[in-house]
Amino acid sequence: AQSVTQLDSQVPVFEEAPVELRCNYSSSVSVYLFWYVQYPNQGLQLLLKYLSGSTLVKGINGFEAEFNKSQTSFHLRKPSVHISDTAEYFCAVSTVSSNTGKLIFGQGTTLQVKP
């Protein structure tokens, strides 16, 4: 079975500061990795995904993430955050061999950007 652990439930940060949201996963098979963002009272929006190839993945809104297979991590980073980045962020995996592509999510990290 697969599992995803987001190591921080809340991350407060000042505007224009860098941020890292941590994600570790556990799986005995190869996985695809995703980061989604959820703004208040909205559905999930894909930020970026890792399927194969380069381990550094760039996404929307200036976010990027790096896949580290040896550490089974997929941490999300942004060099300078804005107030509008305040939201909940979810890391997720699906197995490469899956017939369904269903996503297994972490518990989420609330990013609070302060002025």
Place this chain on the structure above:
Amino acid sequence: GAGVSQSPSNKVTEKGKDVELRCDPISGHTALYWYRQSLGQGLEFLIYFQGNSAPDKSGLPSDRFSAERTGGSVSTLTIQRTQQEDSAVYLCASSTQSGDTQYFGPGTRLTVL
């Protein structure tokens, strides 16, 4: 183009009543997923549809939960004899095929009194 839509956006019901939640996927998307988001359990997979294949129901929490997908498009999630623990946001997602990027709807917030 139009994204995934869900209705109603909010539903308040009494314990023991049945409810139906609707999802309209993106046109042309053959894969459709239901997830549940609750405070205690986070985001959980419920059920998956792909074309005319048998659905993957492995995430449904009890036999009170069922779902249909008619004509390969619209899906309805039905919860019978609702319980307070069913209170959650029910999210629908669709993709061009299984394993591709899933696009999520805004969700239906279900409150069982």
